[in-house]
Amino acid sequence: MTPEVAPLVACPFCGDLTGEAGRCGGCGRNKQAPRRSCTNCGKFTPSAEANCCHCRQAFTSELAWKVPVIIVLFIAAIVLSVAVRML
Ligand SMILES: [Zn+2]
Ligand SMILES: [Zn+2]
DSSP states (O other): OOOOOOOOOOOTTTOOOOEETTEETTTOOOTTSOEEEOTTTOOEEETTOSBOTTTOOBOOOTTTTHHHHHHHHHHHHHHHHHHHHHO
């Protein structure tokens, strides 16, 4: 039985060559997971994680500020509709 020779894929996150494409032997992350480069250290870090896996820099998503704004607008709309009805 010959072991399946998979091309060694260096983990884009920790550089480890062990494990498989779906799971790094070093950090346990999916080597093919969506990634982005850190604005602080420039290394790749999984897009799914909120902090850089190298320098722990927190990412602020472009949506982060919009969510509270939408919630506040939604509450304001409800309050306004109630207030208008009470007039
Ligand atoms: Zn890794
Ligand atoms: Zn970083």
